Amino acid sequence: MMLIPLQPVPSQNLTVSLASQSCQIAVYQKTTGLYLDLSLAQRPIVSCVLCRNRVLLVRQAYLGFVGDLAFVDTQGSADPVYSGLGTRFLLAYLLPGEAGGAL
Numbered sequence: 001m002m003l004i005p006l007q008p009v010p011s012q013n014l015t016v017s018l019a020s021q022s023c024q025i026a027v028y029q030k031t032t033g034l035y036l037d038l039s040l041a042q043r044p045i046v047s048c049v050l051c052r053n054r055v056l057l058v059r060q061a062y063l064g065f066v067g068d069l070a071f072v073d074t075q076g077s078a079d080p081v082y083s084g085l086g087t088r089f090l091l092a093y094l095l096p097g098e099a100g101g102a103l
Helices: none
Strands: 002-004 011-018 021-030 033-040 043-050 068-073 089-094
Antiparallel strands (some): 002 089, 011 021, 021 033
16 A cells, blocks of 8 residues: 555645556545546546545556555544545555455
């Protein structure tokens, strides 16, 4: 498991290498919750996925992304909100095989 650093701001974009994959991640707050977009080498993998505590965000290997992403509440079981990103709510990258029990 690897943690992806995020800032406590309502909208952010970052580029990160995950298992030798060039990933672009957008995380943004809406009135209905926190959402995530993931692109792999400029190709959309998932878009506008509602982020929930300890729920995998990609889930489907056929999409071409190796591994998965999930938010983890370090202080309880709440769904993430932008104001706690990077401290209370952490974004974790999970390798295949870690996704089942690492959360």
